[in-house]
Amino acid sequence: MALKITVIGTGYLGATHAAAMAELGFEVLGLDVVPEKIAMLQRGEVPMYEPGLEELLRKHVAGIEGSSGRLRFTMDWAEVAEFGDVHFMCTNTPQKHGEYACDMSYVDRAFELLAPHLTRPALVVGKSTVPVGSADRLAAYLAEHAPAGADAELAWNPEFLREGLAVEDTLRPDRIVVGVRSERAEKLLREVYAVPVGAGSPFVVTDFPTAELVKTAANSFLATKISFINAMAEVCEAADGDVVKLAEAIGHDERIGSKFLRAGIGFGGGCLPKDIRAFMARAGELGADQALTFLREIDSINMRRRGQMVEMTREALGGGSFLGKRVAVLGATFKPDSDDVRDSPALNVAGQIHLQGGQVTVYDPKGMDNALRLFPTLGYADTAVEAVRGADVVLHLTEWREFRELDPAELGEGVRARLILDGRNALDPELWRKAGWTYRGMGRPTA
Template identity: 90%
Template sequence: MALKITVIGTGYLGATHAAAMAELGFEVLGLDVVPEKIEKLRRGEVPMYEPGLEELLHKHVAGIEGSSGRLRFTMDWAEAGEFGDIHFVCVNTPQRHGEYACDMSYVDSAIASLAPHLKGPALVVGKSTVPVGSADRLAAYLAEHAPAGADVELAWNPEFLREGFAVEDTLHPDRLVVGVRGERAEKLLREVYATPVAEGSPFVVTDFATAELVKTSANSFLATKISFINAMAEVCEAADGDVAKLAEAIGYDDRIGKKFLRAGIGFGGGCLPKDIRAFMARAGELGADQALTFLREIDSINMRQRGRMVELTRQELGGGAFLGKRVAVLGATFKPDSDDVRDSPALNVAGQIHLQGGQVTVYDPKGMDNARSLFPTLGYADSALEAVRGADVVLHLTEWREFRELDAQALGEAAAQRLILDGRNALDPEVWRKAGWRYRGMGRPTA
């Protein structure tokens, strides 16, 4: 009999996972406690911008003309418990207010709501990023509170999605990690992921603790690499070097690699910053805090980049106050191909300059609505050209493709002065200089 899958939590991770499971051929039931979210998904509308996701929903959501009908949504826990052979838990684990530690209340609540409805054999699979040790605790809770008792197993299967590539990363993952305690759980997950495994995706079987640590370790390494090159950018500023050339040269070393060696205003978003902080907090609880003290400096370097961009802007405008200066900001999201503005370095820089008296106008291809709701006092424009009109300086802060393809000459005619600061080192300096702009990249004083 074909496996039936439920997905608990239909935010960024859950909506993508549910649509992808339907694409892989499974009957899927998505559950959420937010009525507005469920109504949107039932209409095939995406609660966030993610390339390819809306098309996938339209292909599978029941009730949409021409769809496979394999994907439905509900708010009923009893229906979910009865429907699913495998229950994927995809709820959020944000940073706890006023602390570094992660807030497990959504995961705990999901497990507590699901458990009473598990009356027959089932596998519950955690995908959320959690502190190591959580799976042990949740497995014990399920054994005690699910009517089926020991017939309800737990597994941990961390997600490695990149915003902007989430559909691709779910259907064609670069690796699948499953933390299991028994052969049945492993067998069921091999069945779920049979298609990507057949296509060559590595399938790594571990214990609970290792599966939980893989995600936080991967994010910590990534954060370290980004902050390393940003630290080198600080040194290049002091020594009149060029961090882009430095990154190119060290990137040819196979042991280092070229990826994530572009210096700039640092990382943000809803995952990387909170995940490395939660990792530090959990290591402290385990008595291993000294092992991760370096992450505190990684976090510090990252946050420092935002202030450095503000100061660089001030210097290039003559070193005085921002009062009366018109500043155009290209980019609001924390990364391109997303509408996510959570902990966005671009908006943080824009907000700091605004608070210091600058007249800031922001444009972003997809993040305008979210940016407005978070920073309503900033100015917003409907296009890059409108944002730049009359500006004393242009800040390039999110590396959207649209910005790399801008007409530098046309923008120059609209700006009050042709000064552009590249906070992502993603623009071609020669293109801008030929159009009469003074170009300045972070960590590239002589470029």
């Protein structure tokens, strides 16, 4: 009999996973505790911007004309337990307020609500990013509180989604990691992922702690690579070097590679910053804090970039106060192809300049509503052309394709001064200078 799958938590990760499982041919039931979110998903709408996700949902959500009908949503825990053979836990694990540690309350609550209804053999699969050791604890909780006892098994299957590429990453992952304790659990997960494995995705089987560590280790490595090139940008500023050319040169070394070597205002979002902080906190609890002290400097370099962008803007405007200066900011999201403004370096820079007296106007292709909710006191414009009107300086802070394709000559007609600071080193300096702009990138004072 074909496996039936449930997805508990239908945020960014859960909604994507549920739609992808339906696309792979499974009957899927998604659960959330927020009625508004369930109502949206039942209409085939997503509560966030993710390229391709809404189309995939509409292809499968029951009740939508022409859909496969394989995907439904509910708020009923008993229905989920009755329906599913494999339950994917996709609940949120934010950073605790005032601490580096991970807040496990949402995950723990989901297990508390599901366990009493598990009356038959089932596999519960954790996908959330959690502190190492959580799976051991949750497996024991399931065995104790589920009526099915030891037949309510746990596995850990970390997610590696990139915002903007989440659908592709779920359907065609570059690796599938499963932490299991039994052949049955491994067999079930091989069945779930048979299509991507058949298409060549590596299937890595580990124990619980290793599976939990893979995600945080991967994010820590990426954060290290980004902060390394940003540290090199600081040196280039001091030495009149060009960090873009430096990155190109070292990127040709196959041991290093060119990805994640674009210097700029640093990383943000809902994953990298909180994951490396939670990793440091957990290492401390395990008595291995010295192993990760370097991550504190990675975090510090990253946060420092935002202040450096503010100071570069001040210098470009003559070195004095921001009072009376009009600053246009292109970009609000933490990365392109997303509407996510959580811990966004672009918005942080815009907010700092605004607090220091600058008149800041922001434009972003997809993040405007979320930015307005987070920073209601900033100015917002509906287009890039409108955002730069009367600007003394333009800051390029999120590397949307739309911004790379702007016509510098047309944009220059509305500004007070043709001065652009590229906080992502993603624009073509020659193109902008030909249109009469003064161009300045980060970590390339003479480029």
